[in-house]
Amino acid sequence: MEFILYLVLILFFTKIAGHLSVRLGQPSVLGKLIVGIILGPAVLGWVESTEFIHYISEIGVLLLMFMAGLETDLKQLQQNWKAAFSVAIAGIVLPFIGAYGVAELFGLTQNSALFMGVLFSATSVSITVQVLKDMDKLNTREGTTILGAAVVDDVLVVILLAVMMSFMGTGEEISLGLLVGKKILFFGIIIVVGWLVVPKFMKLLSMLKVTEPIITVALIVCFAFSYFADLMGMAGIIGAFAAGIAISQTNFKHVVETKIEPIAYSIFVPVFFVSIGLNVSFEGVGAQLGFVLVLTIVAILTKMIGGALGARLTGFNNRSSMSIGAGMISRGEVALIIASTGLQAGLLLPEYFTSVILVVIVTTLVAPPILKLFFKESAKTIINRNDKDFHQSF
Template identity: 50%
Template sequence: MNLLMSLTLILLATTVVGHYSTRIGIPAVIGQLLVGVIIGPAVLGWISLTHVLESYAEIGVIILMFIAGLESDLKLLKRYLKPSVFVALLGVIVPMIGTYLVGMVYNLGMVESLFISVIFAATSVSISVEVLKEMNAMSSREGTTILGAAVVDDVLAVVILSVLVSTTGTAVGGSGASSNLLITTLEQIVYFAAIYFVVRWVAPYMAKIGERLLIPMGQTLMAIILCFGMAYLAELVGLSDVVGAFFAGIAIAQTSALSTVDRHIEPIGYALFIPVFFVSIGLNMDFHGLGHQIGFIVVLTIVAILTKLLGAGGGAKLAGYSWKSSAAVGAGMVSRGEMALIIAQIGFQAKLMSPVRYSAIVAAIIVATLVAPFLLRVTVNRVRKGEADVSKVRPSA
């Protein structure tokens, strides 16, 4: 299908479905994900995921995480750093153990089972970000912890992937990570150290330049340059581009350009790129040849969801959160989305899994991603109800 026709269909469908999803109380992102499943190869087959649409989707998730960074409170992120580390650690370890055991039960072999465990260790917080934004919960304790844990989770997933690839001796083409684990780790340390300088000096300087530029939206253009530049450098050192975009947003949030950039960037993202990103996840779904894999998909999906809930939620509980807050944090880490899909694609290209198992794994990733927004919405509402009940009791005490 022609690109313009594809974009027209995607935007029309996501607009209508997003509107009615919100109207009946379902997260709009769920409707957008389902649009991808319905119009993609899985059902109607009207649109397939082309290289151009993948590029639009990549820009969409970068802008989405940049917006998340803009709306994040740096002081809160620092305050909840310890809980975020607990959530990320247990949110990686528990799913790895659970999904590895699933692989072994289905006789996939040690290497393939290990790789599947790495796939489901990853978290795609972009889906959770959209739900948190819809619910105005981005700056809540739970929302801040989810964002912080997602960054740590991403680093852990990349390191584990590098270790697995180096020990199995399989090249990972196009992964952006160095084959030498030590060099990769050093590069990532340097990258995170450089973020301080970006926040302290580079971002304010770029904001001032943007203010003086004799062109429309100068500050926003400089912010986008910083966003894309940091996303590219993150990929260069083996991290996800969304990590760079997120910290670019945090950097701009510390400057005088925050309100201007925040006002301009959302229309750019939500008018085109972000809807394409959410639809692209659904476009990965394909039911062909999955009939005899249903049992494996169901078991893998259930284990993937439960282990993130228990692992990440257990990390939050260990950090002193209430049961309701811990459940909300765990739910926010359930979504696998593009991070898991990218790792799965790497494994498929490196011949670490069969084509049939690859399709089944993609199906499990997408089903888990579809379930995640529902879980997050329910658990966040429970936290709010609990807080409201406490506030009612206090005046009479």
């Protein structure tokens, strides 16, 4: 029954920490992430990263991205696809160069340096989604651009990683054509199924004389899309996000949204936030402190500047561009998965694994306050401009 104790500790302390974060003017998610570090092996050691925690957190991040899809304005997303591509590409190129340069500076091998570039090109917006939801900014032009860019980023980074592993002889022979074909096939099937099948499937099964048929069917769609995404070499969160968008186009959107949220936030999402902090360990980091500090600064700045540059090139003003760049900073669970893959393939040296994980966690921790700061400043700029226009009209 030890897992029950873990749940008690996680649920209690995440709520307290989230409340304190809000009182201090920070996003609630920041407190929840810090709780994971405090409760985990890095500090108190009260909660361990068990298989149970892993599975609950996996469901948590899928539900979080599913709800993001439900709340996304599809028309807004379609209108901003150019900006999303621009943000994703610039947000890959700069971090790749930056991380590669840091690895070279500290004497890592050529293969390891290239892998570092790919690793820190990744983006995970699961944390960003929570911050945007808290600020009611998820459905803004900036919010939908961040979400769209994250999808493009995921596809491109997975392809980059596969190409690298193929050329460096660290994995099985990988056909680039097959890899790209699977991505195209994934989006093609998801669009057709989401547009034609999901509405009819929801309507048909909603008539079942059982408890909560609509919510159950929605969860089936969410998890099925996630599994299919994973099967096609994509992150499961992309499938969950697509499932949310598909259901948002049906008449069941409001019912699903209002009933899924309590399920997600009562247990699954808090465990996901804590699970990120549980990966932190300070063992052996002292000898690589310079490497960790330099890589952290470069990882944060290159992703933010790259994303902002991509946004600026597609018509966003300076403040909005920086807000979008800030939304791309977090590497989160996507980078953790890539790091583990690189370790197994011999692209990431074992002695650097802990330091790299720590940098990934730090990028995830700093993303919420930076994101809130820029969105707040952006809102102030709009208000001041409106006030100026109002006074000039008289």
